[in-house]
Structures are given as structure tokens and as C-alpha cells.
Amino acid sequence: xxxxxxxxxxxxxxxxxxLALEPMHGWGIAQRIQQVSRDVLRLQQGSLxxxxxxxxxxxxxxxxxxxxxxxxxxxxxxxxRAGRKQLETETESWKRFATAVRLVLEx
Amino acid sequence: xxxxxxxxxxRNDVDREIRDELQFHIDEQTAANVASGxxxxxxxxxxxxxxxxxxxxxxxxxxxxxxxFLATVAxxxxxxxxxxxxxxxxxATIIATLAVAIAxxxxxxxxxxxxxxxxxxxxDSDRVYALFETSEGERNAVSPANFxxxxxxxxSFSAMAAYSIDSLNLGGAASKRILATSATEDFIAATGVxxxxxxxxxxxxxxxxxxxxxxxxxxxxxxxxxxxDAALGKTLLIDGVSTTVIGVMxxxxxxxxxxxxxxxxxxxxxxxxQRGAHYLRVVARLAPNASAGAASRELxxxxxxxxxxxxxxxxxxxxxxxxxxxxxxxxxxKGLLLLLASVVLLAVIACVNVGNLLLGRxxxxxxxxxxRTALGATRGRLIRQYLTEASVFSLLGGAAGALLAWAALRLxxxxxxxxxxxxxxxxxxxxxxxxxAAMTIAATIVFGIAPALRLSRxxxxxxxxxGRRGAARARTILAxxxxxxxxxxxxxxxxxxxxxxxxxxxxxxxxxxxxxxFDVALPAATYPDTQHINQYYDxxxxxxxxxxxxxxxxxxxPFPLNGDGYSSSLxxxxxxxxxxxxxxxxxxxxxxxxxxxxxxxxxxxxxxEDLSTERxxxxxxxxxxxxxxxxxxxxxxxxxxxxxxxxxxxxxxxxGVVGDVRDAGRESDIAPIIYVPFRQSGVPIISFFVRSAVxxxxxxxxxxxxxASVDRAVAIADPKPVEALLADSVSRRRFQTILLGxxxxxxxxxxxxxxxxxxxxxxxxxxxxxxxxxxxxxQPWTVFARxxxxxxxxxxxxxxxxxxxxxxFRRAIASLLFGVTATDPATLAAVAASVAVVSVVAAAxxxxxxxxxxxxxxxxxx
Numbered sequence: 001x002x003x004x005x006x007x008x009x010x011x012x013x014x015x016x017x018x019l020a021l022e023p024m025h026g027w028g029i030a031q032r033i034q035q036v037s038r039d040v041l042r043l044q045q046g047s048l049x050x051x052x053x054x055x056x057x058x059x060x061x062x063x064x065x066x067x068x069x070x071x072x073x074x075x076x077x078x079x080x081r082a083g084r085k086q087l088e089t090e091t092e093s094w095k096r097f098a099t100a101v102r103l104v105l106e107x
Numbered sequence: 108x109x110x111x112x113x114x115x116x117x118r119n120d121v122d123r124e125i126r127d128e129l130q131f132h133i134d135e136q137t138a139a140n141v142a143s144g145x146x147x148x149x150x151x152x153x154x155x156x157x158x159x160x161x162x163x164x165x166x167x168x169x170x171x172x173x174x175x176f177l178a179t180v181a182x183x184x185x186x187x188x189x190x191x192x193x194x195x196x197x198x199a200t201i202i203a204t205l206a207v208a209i210a211x212x213x214x215x216x217x218x219x220x221x222x223x224x225x226x227x228x229x230x231d232s233d234r235v236y237a238l239f240e241t242s243e244g245e246r247n248a249v250s251p252a253n254f255x256x257x258x259x260x261x262x263s264f265s266a267m268a269a270y271s272i273d274s275l276n277l278g279g280a281a282s283k284r285i286l287a288t289s290a291t292e293d294f295i296a297a298t299g300v301x302x303x304x305x306x307x308x309x310x311x312x313x314x315x316x317x318x319x320x321x322x323x324x325x326x327x328x329x330x331x332x333x334x335x336d337a338a339l340g341k342t343l344l345i346d347g348v349s350t351t352v353i354g355v356m357x358x359x360x361x362x363x364x365x366x367x368x369x370x371x372x373x374x375x376x377x378x379x380x381q382r383g384a385h386y387l388r389v390v391a392r393l394a395p396n397a398s399a400g401a402a403s404r405e406l407x408x409x410x411x412x413x414x415x416x417x418x419x420x421x422x423x424x425x426x427x428x429x430x431x432x433x434x435x436x437x438x439x440x441k442g443l444l445l446l447l448a449s450v451v452l453l454a455v456i457a458c459v460n461v462g463n464l465l466l467g468r469x470x471x472x473x474x475x476x477x478x479r480t481a482l483g484a485t486r487g488r489l490i491r492q493y494l495t496e497a498s499v500f501s502l503l504g505g506a507a508g509a510l511l512a513w514a515a516l517r518l519x520x521x522x523x524x525x526x527x528x529x530x531x532x533x534x535x536x537x538x539x540x541x542x543x544a545a546m547t548i549a550a551t552i553v554f555g556i557a558p559a560l561r562l563s564r565x566x567x568x569x570x571x572x573x574g575r576r577g578a579a580r581a582r583t584i585l586a587x588x589x590x591x592x593x594x595x596x597x598x599x600x601x602x603x604x605x606x607x608x609x610x611x612x613x614x615x616x617x618x619x620x621x622x623x624x625f626d627v628a629l630p631a632a633t634y635p636d637t638q639h640i641n642q643y644y645d646x647x648x649x650x651x652x653x654x655x656x657x658x659x660x661x662x663x664x665p666f667p668l669n670g671d672g673y674s675s676s677l678x679x680x681x682x683x684x685x686x687x688x689x690x691x692x693x694x695x696x697x698x699x700x701x702x703x704x705x706x707x708x709x710x711x712x713x714x715x716e717d718l719s720t721e722r723x724x725x726x727x728x729x730x731x732x733x734x735x736x737x738x739x740x741x742x743x744x745x746x747x748x749x750x751x752x753x754x755x756x757x758x759x760x761x762x763g764v765v766g767d768v769r770d771a772g773r774e775s776d777i778a779p780i781i782y783v784p785f786r787q788s789g790v791p792i793i794s795f796f797v798r799s800a801v802x803x804x805x806x807x808x809x810x811x812x813x814x815a816s817v818d819r820a821v822a823i824a825d826p827k828p829v830e831a832l833l834a835d836s837v838s839r840r841r842f843q844t845i846l847l848g849x850x851x852x853x854x855x856x857x858x859x860x861x862x863x864x865x866x867x868x869x870x871x872x873x874x875x876x877x878x879x880x881x882x883x884x885x886q887p888w889t890v891f892a893r894x895x896x897x898x899x900x901x902x903x904x905x906x907x908x909x910x911x912x913x914x915x916f917r918r919a920i921a922s923l924l925f926g927v928t929a930t931d932p933a934t935l936a937a938v939a940a941s942v943a944v945v946s947v948v949a950a951a952x953x954x955x956x957x958x959x960x961x962x963x964x965x966x967x968x969x
Contacts, residue, residue, distance in 0.1 A: 027135040046159030050167035
């Protein structure tokens with residue numbers, strides 16, 4: 001199955017969307033994105049963490065150390081209120097963008 | 108915010124958290140891979156592959172936290188310091204290079220600013236001009252009548268004042284010599300500075316017969332009356348005249364020269380007719396709406412008009428003006444600018460040298476850099492690191508340089524020549540410091556970025572070898588150019604040293620050893636005629652002769668060696684007045700004996716010359732040659748002087764010819780001199796000369812006592828050894844020579860470091876090649892010779908370029924030379940030879956090391 005590199009700037013949106021469901025650690029987020037996209041979106045896993053730290057700095061997500069399913073200490077991220085709002089705006093603008101691209105392609 | 112601050116201080120905690128987090132990810136992935144059927148080793152390898160560079164992720168997580176700059180800068184600074192400690196000679200060389208260049212620059216800029224550029228103490232000093240008469244391009248003092256006409260006719264100046272500076276006696280008993288300026292009404296308006304306390308001059312002060320008044324300097328007020336405001340209304344005895352203090356000038360104000368007392372200058376009723384007596388200096392302030400060009404044209408037009416009206420005195424005379432500040436520093440200007448140019452050159456050499464050194468080290472650090480890149484350092488990160496390291500060097504060098512500059516300035520101000528105006532007031536000013544900072548930063552960027560760019564570009568393009576070759580060429584060019592610049596500087600220094608030697612070898616025509624000189628100025632109030640002056644003179648000579656150890660005593664006027672001089676037109680045997688003027692000295696028989704000035708022909712003064720004896724004269728050999736051409740004999744001729752110097756008219760029979768002297772200093776031209784017996788002149792200024800058997804300082808106090816016993820009201824100026832005065836006349840030259848010599852030596856040292864560095868690196872790079880050559884049977888000395896041949900080529904090119912530079916800049920230095928031309932072949936050859944020798948030695952050190960390369964060790968490495 002062919003895979004697709006992530007478009008610039010879409011990683012933030014995917015992280016926010018994923019975290020909107022439940023708090024999750026970094027590995028979980030990577031797994032989830034791959035599963036939900038049916039393995040089409042191929043994530044350079046190393047690039048996930050700088051993005052998480054960046055989003056944390058912006059105040060859209062917050063982090064806490066907790067115990068994972070297999071009893072290890074893991075850093076869990078969850079969406080903040082500002083993050084939820086950001087997700088809405090970014091979803092909106094992404095949809096507008098996608099519609100526009102489709103219109104152009106199908107014209 | 109608090110959290111971020113905490114993060115800043117607990118960087119290690121944050122680091123650990125990030126590592127833990129990433130480790131967790133890889134462990135999870137490994138576990139998942141194992142669960143899908145991989146072996147544990149395979150699983151871990153796959154997890155790491157999927158993840159990408161852990162180090163890069165770590166680094167980027169740092170950056171995401173938003174404090175990376177400060178934190179990494181701190182890291183880089185630490186790293187830079189650690190490197191500096193690890194390679195001490197390297198760091199020391201760079202820091203010392205920077206420090207010396209920065210110190211030399213800061214000190215020189217401070218001096219040039221303080222002496223040449225800093226506005227003088229006058230209000231709007233750029234609008235204050237000095238005005239002079241000119242004749243045949245020479246500047247002249249102004250006569251009273253011409254001054255009065257200028258002032259009446261010009262419209263371009265808001266104020267114009269004439270003044271003259273005299274040395275007078277202040278106080279009755281225990282009097283002291285002071286510098287007094289007598290000035291016309293508008294002096295305060297022209298200079299723009301009036302008394303801080305009390306009043307300025309009023310028109311009534313200038314009326315004939317008005318009670319004498321004076322403005323005094325602050326320190327005079329404090330010495331005489333204890334406090335500034337206590338001085339007002341009090342009286343001072345100035346040259347025996349009781350004078351009322353009407354004001355005290357502001358702190359530190361001393362214009363003109365080192366004036367301590369300012370008094371009204373009044374002209375006699377004949378002033379409007381006095382066109383031939385040139386003794387006034389004129390200062391004027393440009394009117395608000397006038398331009399300097401228009402004022403100068405107006406002044407010239409007035410002078411041309413006066414030349415037409417009064418051809419007898421003013422024929423060929425013009426007028427000129429110059430900003431007062433420019434005039435004051437004119438004599439020091441060229442020398443200082445030359446030093447400034449040299450020091451800038453030195454700075455260029457220093458920057459080139461530092462760049463050269465860093466470039467060389469960058470080559471040696473390729474390995475470290477590739478390791479860092481492999482570990483995930485980005486190109487920007489590398490550039491930043493090298494920049495920060497360079498900044499560490501620059502900051503250390505800058506700080507050391509500022510400190511060194513401060514120390515150097517203190518030394519120069521303390522021991523520098525007295526005859527550079529305002530040098531004693533030079534301080535390390537803010538601008539110079541700012542300049543230091545700017546230079547430091549510029550140096551950082553120049554040599555910090557270059558190696559960093561080269562390193563990171565060379566790596567990313569995978570062209571390490573090519574990069575190193577290019578850098579080697581760049582280093583060769585740098586070393587070559589710094590050596591060339593050093594040669595140019597060294598040539599300048601060598602020319603100055605040669606000039607100094609020529610000056611020192613000049614025979615002044617008299618013997619200054621063990622001779623003390625001091626002068627007195629007799630106040631007109633108590634010495635109204637020649638009789639009184641001669642009485643003082645006789646009694647002083649008697650007293651001086653009684654001092655134990657004194658061998659000879661004599662007198663002359665004016666005081667030699669400080670640039671003052673009397674000159675006069677002369678008429679020989681009642682013929683036409685000669686075009687040339689002669690210098691005039693009023694001397695006695697003892698003067699020639701005390702200074703060992705020989706009588707060449709005829710007879711000397713016999714010591715009995717007086718108003719009642721025949722009027723006689725002596726002429727110097729140069730005067731005889733010039734005024735009695737074609738070998739005519741001056742002895743027996745009658746000479747009349749046009750100028751009136753004292754109470755007596757001077758006309759007498761020439762009785763002898765004496766040796767030439769350079770009594771204005773070693774560098775002065777030999778002037779034609781006419782000697783008049785002191786007692787036949789009626790001049791109220793006397794310089795006494797005392798030749799003693801003992802060292803001069805021992806009898807100074809005795810001289811003071813004897814002088815006081817003759818007349819307490821006449822102060823004697825500091826008795827000084829004539830040898831020291833003669834040395835003072837070359838102090839400015841010595842100053843220039845020493846400074847330029849030091850700059851050139853530093854430049855040469857830096858250039859040698861450069862040459863050494865290039866060759867050392869070349870040996871390192873060709874280590875393998877050299878080893879293989881030796882293994883194949885090459886003689887060690889041929890290896891040495893090959894290296895030296897390439898070094899010699901660099902040196903030869905540099906020396907040639909440097910000499911071309913020296914010849915190109917010959918105009919800059921020509922006017923400072925003495926007894927040697929700017930393109931003197933012997934000097935150029937000597938510089939070329941010595942630079943060549945020194946730099947060949949510098950190159951030989953690494954070349955000799957190449958001879959000792961062990962071929963076995965090299966082959967084993969392969």
C-alpha cells in the first residue's frame with residue numbers, strides 16, 4: 001500500500017484531533033494516527049515529539065507523567081480548552097482548504 | 108512563566124524528562140514489534156530506524172521549549188572556554204593578538220580625538236577663527252594698525268579681538284612667573300567664554316589711565332586668596348603694578364596657551380600708524396549669517412586694499428584665517444594621523460592573523476565537526492557554536508585590550524612629549540571604548556563566521572578535501588598579505604628610526620652638557636631704561652659667579668630652544684635694506700664661553716661692552732655667507748637693524764664671525780644670526796646660562812636664592828638643564844618613532860605567527876606524503892628544502908608587495924622624515940632583508956619538524 005508523507009503543518013492538526021478523544025502518550029498518538037489513516041499516513045516518529053513539546057509550549061495541550069498500561073512511567077498529553085478551540089479553527093480551515101483543492105481538481 | 112524560569116535553571120531535569128519520554132517510545136515500539144513476531148534485536152533495530160535520529164529529536168524538543176538560545180549560548184560559552192583552556196597557546200595567541208590591536212587602536216583613537224578632534228574650550232568653537240597676516244605664503248603676526256583696519260572694515264565677524272601673550276611676574280615678595288594675555292575689548296565675545304564669577308572687561312577698562320584690572324584663572328584665585336569668590340575686588344601685584352581682580356575664569360580655562368591672567372590690551376595713540384610692528388595675534392568669531400568662505404574673501408579684499416594704501420609696510424602682504432582649533436593642533440596633526448593610519452593597518456593585520464589562526468584550527472577540527480553533524484547537530488547550530496566560541500575569544504581579547512589601552516594611555520599621557528598640545532588632557536573616552544566594542548564585534552563576525560561556514564559547507568557537500576585545499580590557499584593569501592602589510596609598516600618605522608638617528612647626530616653647534624638656563628622678565632615699572640636693566644644684569648652675573656662649582660656664566664635673549672626668536676631686517680654699510688631678515692640674539696661674552704660657541708675669525712665680545720663703549724656686533728658664519736656674498740669680509744662692516752627690540756637702537760661694527768648654532772632645536776635650520784652685546788640692547792628679558800662643574804640639579808636651589816637676593820619681585824622661571832631642553836626639542840619625534848616602532852614590531856610578530864601557522868599546517872597535511880617520500884629514500888634535507896622553497900616564495904611576494912606599498916604611501920611620511928628620503932634604497936633593502944630573515948626563521952621551525960617525520964610510523968598508519 002502506498003504511503004504518503006505528511007503535509008507541512010498537518011501534524012499539529014492530527015495530534016490535536018487524536019488527543020480530542022482521550023489523553024494519550026506519544027507512542028499511542030503515533031499508533032493511533034497510523035491506524036486511523038489505515039496506514040496511509042506514515043509518520044516520521046522522531047518528529048512527533050518536537051511537535052508535542054511545541055504544542056505544549058503554546059498551551060494547546062498539557063502533559064503529565066502517569067503509569068502506562070504495562071506499568072511504566074509515561075508522559076501523557078491531553079487537550080486544554082485553548083487546544084479544543086484551536087482544533088475547531090484548524091479543522092474549519094483545513095476543510096475549506098480541502099474543498100477548494102477538490103473544486104480546482106474537479107473543475 | 109515560573110515554570111519556564113525553573114526549566115532554565117533545571118535544564119538537566121528537562122533533558123532527563125525528554126530522554127525518558129523518547130526511551131519509552133522506543134521501548135513500546137520494540138515491544139509491539141516483538142509482539143508481531145520479530146526477534147528482540149530485530150525489533151529494537153526496527154524501532155530505532157522508524158524513529159529516526161534520537162539526538163535530533165532531543166535537540167528539537169529543547170528548541171521547542173523556547174529557551175534554546177540562552178541555554179545553548181551558555182553551553183557554547185562554556186565549550187569555548189573549555190577549548191581555550193585545553194589549547195592554551197592557541198587561545199593565548201588569539202586573545203593577545205586581539206588585545207594588542209584593540210589596545211593600540213583605542214589608545215590612538217583616544218589621543219587623536221583628545222588632541223585633534225575634541226572641540227576646544229570655547230563656545231561654538233567651530234566658528235572661532237585665528238586671523239593672520241601673510242607674506243610670501245608665510246603666516247605672520249598682525250600689526251596694530253592693520254588689526255584696527257580689519258576690525259573696522261569687516262562685516263563677516265561678530266567679534267574680533269587682538270591679544271598678545273607675555274610672561275610676567277606675579278606678586279611682590281616670592282614672586283612667580285605667570286603667563287598673561289593682554290586682549291582687546293572683544294576677546295570674551297570672540298572666544299565666547301567669560302568669567303564664571305565677577306564681571307568681564309568693560310569699555311572703561313580700556314581708556315588710557317584707567318585703573319588696572321585683571322581676570323584670573325581659578326587656580327590663581329585659590330592660590331592667592333584661598334577661595335574663588337574671595338578674589339573679587341582684591342588686588343594683585345602684576346609686574347609691580349597693583350591690579351584689581353574683577354573676575355575669575357571658569358575651572359580649567361586657560362586659552363590662549365596656558366594663560367593664568369587676562370588683562371585689557373590698550374594701544375598707544377600711535378597705534379593707527381603702527382603697521383610695521385607685527386606682534387599681535389587675532390581671534391574672531393564668525394557672524395551668525397556669515398560663511399567662512401565669504402569671510403575669508405572679505406578679509407583678503409581688505410588686506411589687498413591695505414597693501415595698496417600702505418605699500419611701504421604692506422606690500423605683498425595678505426591676510427588669511429584658519430579655524431582656531433585646526434591651528435592649535437596643526438604641528439602635531441601629520442604625525443598623529445600617520446600613527447593612526449599605522450594602528451589601523453595593525454588592526455587589519457591582527458584580524459587577518461586571527462582569521463588565519465582560526466581557519467587553521469578549523470581544518471584540525473573537521474573531525475570533531477563531522478562527529479557533531481553525525482550526532483544530529485544542524486548546520487545553523489554549528490555556525491552558532493563557532494560564532495559563540497569566536498565571541499568568547501573576542502570578549503576576552505576586547506576586555507584585555509580595553510585594560511591595556513587604559514594602561515597605555517596613562518603611560519603616554521604621563522611620559523609623552525609636552526609639546527603636543529592637549530596630550531596631557533587625553534582620557535580613554537566613551538567613544539574610544541565604543542570603538543573598541545565595535546571592533547571586537549566586527550572581529551568576531553569576520554573570523555567567527557568564515558571558518559564556520561567553511562566547515563559546515565565542506566561537510567554537507569561532502570567535499571572535505573577540496574574544502575581543505577581551498578582553505579590552505581586562503582591561508583596562504585592571508586599570511587602573505589599580513590606579511591606584506593607588516594613590511595609596509597616596518598618600512599615606515601625604519602625610516603623614522605633613521606630620521607631620529609640623523610636628528611640625534613646633528614651637531615647643534617654648542618655644548619649643552621652641565622649647563623643650566625633660566626630666564627627673567629624685568630617689569631617695565633621698575634626697569635624703565637637700559638641703565639636699570641644693565642644694573643640687574645651685572646648684579647645677577649656677580650651673584651651667579653659666587654656659587655661654588657660655577658665655571659662660566661653668560662646671558663642671551665630671547666630664550667633659545669623654545670621657538671621664540673627675534674628677527675630683523677638689516678642694512679649694511681648704509682646701503683639698501685636687505686630683502687632677507689636675520690635672527691637677532693642679544694648676548695654677552697660669557698654666553699659664547701658657557702656654550703662653547705667658537706669664534707672663527709676676528710674677536711669675541713670682551714665683556715666690557717656698554718652704552719659708553721663702541722657699538723659692536725658679531726655675525727654667525729651663515730650670516731656672513733648670506734649677507735656678505737662672494738667671500739666678502741663682514742669684519743669692519745657697519746650693520747643697522749630695522750627692528751627695535753629694546754630701549755636702544757641697534758647699529759654697530761662687525762668685529763668677528765662665530766660658529767653656527769641650531770638654537771631652536773636639532774631639527775631647526777641653521778639661521779643667519781646677528782649677535783648684539785646685551786648691555787647695548789636695552790631688552791628687559793634675559794636668559795642666564797650657567798656652566799657648572801657639578802651636575803646641574805644640585806645648584807638649582809642656590810640659583811633661586813641668589814636671584815631672590817637681587818630682586819625679590821623678579822621671578823625666575825624654572826632653571827633647566829640645556830641638555831634636557833635640547834632633548835625636548837626632539838621629544839615629539841621620539842614619541843612618534845617609539846610608537847611606530849612598537850606597532851611595526853607587533854605587526855611583524857603577528858605576520859611571523861601567520862607564516863609559521865601556514866607552514867605548520869602544510870606540514871601536518873602532507874605528513875603522509877612526507878613520510879612516504881622519506882620511506883622511498885628521499886633525504887630529509889630535500890624535504891626541508893622543498894618546504895622552504897614554497898615558504899620563500901610566499902615571503903618574497905610579501906616583501907615585494909610590502910615595499911611597493913611603502914613606496915606608494917611615501918607621501919604620507921615624507922614630511923616627517925629628516926636626513927633620509929621616503930624611498931631611501933638602503934632603508935628599504937635593510938627592511939626587506941631583516942623581514943625576510945625573521946620570516947624564514949619562522950618558517951624553518953615547522954620545516955625542520957618535517958625532516959623528523961618517522962616514515963615507519965606513517966606507513967604503519969596506512
